[in-house]
Amino acid sequence: MKKLLLIPALLLGMLFTCNNAEAQVMDDIYVPDHIPNRKPIPYKYLREADAMYKKRVWRVIDLREKINLNLYYPTTKINERMSLIDLLLMGINNEGLTAYSNDDDRFTQPMGRSQIETNFGAVEKNVSYTDENGDEQTQTIKGEINSTEVKQYWLKEDWFFDRKHSTMEVRIIGLSPIRFYVKDDDGSEDAEIRKSMVFWIYFPEVRRILADHEVFNNNNDAERRTFDDIFFKRYFNSFIVKVSNVYDDRGISDYSLGIQSLLEAEALKKKITDYEQDLWEY
Secondary structure: HHHHHHHHHHHHHHHHHHHHHHHHHOOOOOOOOOOHHHOOOOOOOOHHHHHHEEEEEEEEEEEEOOHHHHHHHOOOOOOOEHHHHHHHHHHHHHHOEEEEEEOOOOOOEOHHHHHHHOOOOOEEEEEEEEEEOOEHHHHHHEOOOHHHEEEEEEEEEEEEEEEOOOEEEEEEEEEEEEEEEEEOOOOOOOOEEOOOOOOEEEEEHHHHOOOOOEEOOOOOOOOOOEHHHHHHOOOOOOOOEEEEOOOOOHHHHOOOOOOHHHHHHHHHHHHHHHHHHOOOOO
């Protein structure tokens, strides 16, 4: 009788062991739970009276630069890791993130999903073809968003001097992806590459999503940064394209071209950083 009772017990034990072994199969040496539980790094409280200097700056992050590649790749999702534009689109579709009109960096005109698809060129197209009987047919093809076309980002940010802490700091206000695409209207081979803003994102709103998604670290797989770390700690390269001014905030390209634009951008950058240095006496 004891032997008969022992056999089912052994079978149950083997079944439990097999199920337990299957549950422990994972593509890592530990369960990563640090990044998914991350929260945005909080900003220090700032009173209006403590901001004794402020300058609004617009700058461009070019994803084709080596230091910025971790914002562009992976072009297809790898586990939970994705590119910045795919993360923004995921936030808009699934996390309630609000997108604003591509010409509205003051965040007053929310944009719907259909308009975002239009700005990406993901519209229905009628394609003509000849069927097996030699007759001309027309088929409607639904367009798809090609996120790899986003190769730059515009940042809108405020630089300010906090006299309470005696430091020059920066807060990012807005983020806008820039799409590079070819529009061949006349069918010529030498089509012009164009670029356009897709939408604007209010940066303080998107930080909650940026903070719990990792970015690849070339030097250490165990020390993965988040997108929030990249922006908060300024782990990117960029150049200034506009600074608030009396001429309706005109951009540098409106009065300077080529290498002169880059030199002007560096001069504006130096002017802002020199403000902090000029406050000190040695």
